[in-house]
Amino acid sequence: MLGEFEYLLLSAAARLGHDAYGAAIRKAIENATGRRCSIGALYTTIDRLEKKGFIDTWMGEATAARGGRRKRLVRLTSSGRKEAAAFFDAVARVSEGVAWQTKPRRSRA
Numbered sequence: 001m002l003g004e005f006e007y008l009l010l011s012a013a014a015r016l017g018h019d020a021y022g023a024a025i026r027k028a029i030e031n032a033t034g035r036r037c038s039i040g041a042l043y044t045t046i047d048r049l050e051k052k053g054f055i056d057t058w059m060g061e062a063t064a065a066r067g068g069r070r071k072r073l074v075r076l077t078s079s080g081r082k083e084a085a086a087f088f089d090a091v092a093r094v095s096e097g098v099a100w101q102t103k104p105r106r107s108r109a
Contacts, residue, residue: 010054
């Protein structure tokens with residue numbers, strides 16, 4: 001099963017789509033959680049998720065806007081999508097009926 005931070009990273013990368021790279025993923029996680037995301041934790045988790053086969057990464061082209069540096073781009077694999085969906089479903093099931101549940105869960109057909 002995924003860890004919380006792994007799930008957040010996969011979700012951020014999925015939402016960002018073609019714009020998923022380290023700094024953008026980090027910003028998305030920080031905006032969603034209101035907590036600081038260290039670069040070290042981010043790239044350690046990216047490496048771990050890639051070894052598990054849940055994401056693919058590659059180096060994009062260097063850009064002048066980044067001072068000639070290249071972006072490490074991230075894309076979810078089908079295994080990563082399945083694992084993230086399973087994690088979300090498990091959290092939703094275990095959260096049913098708890099006081100902090102904000103809205104009823106819709107059934108996935």
